Amino acid sequence: MPSIFTRIILGEIPCHKVYQDSHVLAMLDINPIAPGHTLVIPTEPAETLDKLSDDSAAAIGRLLPRLCRAVCKATGCNAYNVLQNNGSGAHQAVMHVHFHIIPKPDPSRGLGIGWPASKLDNAAGTDLAKSIARALAG
Numbered sequence: 593m594p595s596i597f598t599r600i601i602l603g604e605i606p607c608h609k610v611y612q613d614s615h616v617l618a619m620l621d622i623n624p625i626a627p628g629h630t631l632v633i634p635t636e637p638a639e640t641l642d643k644l645s646d647d648s649a650a651a652i653g654r655l656l657p658r659l660c661r662a663v664c665k666a667t668g669c670n671a672y673n674v675l676q677n678n679g680s681g682a683h684q685a686v687m688h689v690h691f692h693i694i695p696k697p698d699p700s701r702g703l704g705i706g707w708p709a710s711k712l713d714n715a716a717g718t719d720l721a722k723s724i725a726r727a728l729a730g
């Protein structure tokens with residue numbers, strides 16, 4: 593079952609397109625939380641970022657800063673967030689990788705963030721960093 597984003601990429605459903613090439617589509621979010629809220633979507637139908645190919649990741653990575661500059665220029669906004677949700681537990685509603693570029697015109701608009709910071713325990717941090725590094729190498 594193709595995602596709604598795949599159907600948009602294929603031209604089956606309309607969108608407010610900002611950019612498209614063979615690897616990436618950028619369009620306005622249909623329910624923006626600030627003017628200029630833009631979605632950047634790989635044409636590859638990976639569900640979450642960890643499943644995305646290196647080629648698609650590179651294409652998105654090359655384009656994101658340019659798109660951020662364009663959104664800022666068009667909205668006159670210098671502050672913005674880039675958000676990328678993975679999994680329904682992390683608020684992902686459309687199971688096709690996408691990055692949100694969300695202008696922050698003032699404190700009352702754009703992305704609100706809960707940031708429940710704690711202090712990293714030194715020993716636990718040492719173990720965890722090693723464990724992630726091992727996973728990366730394996």
Ligand code: AMP
Binds near residue numbers: 596620623677683684
């Ligand atoms: P997420 O919670 O990260 O999966 O966000 C999915 C986003 O896709 C939401 O902000 C929706 O408003 C947006 N969205 C869903 N359907 C469409 C559509 N047809 N066109 C544009 N944006 C959409």
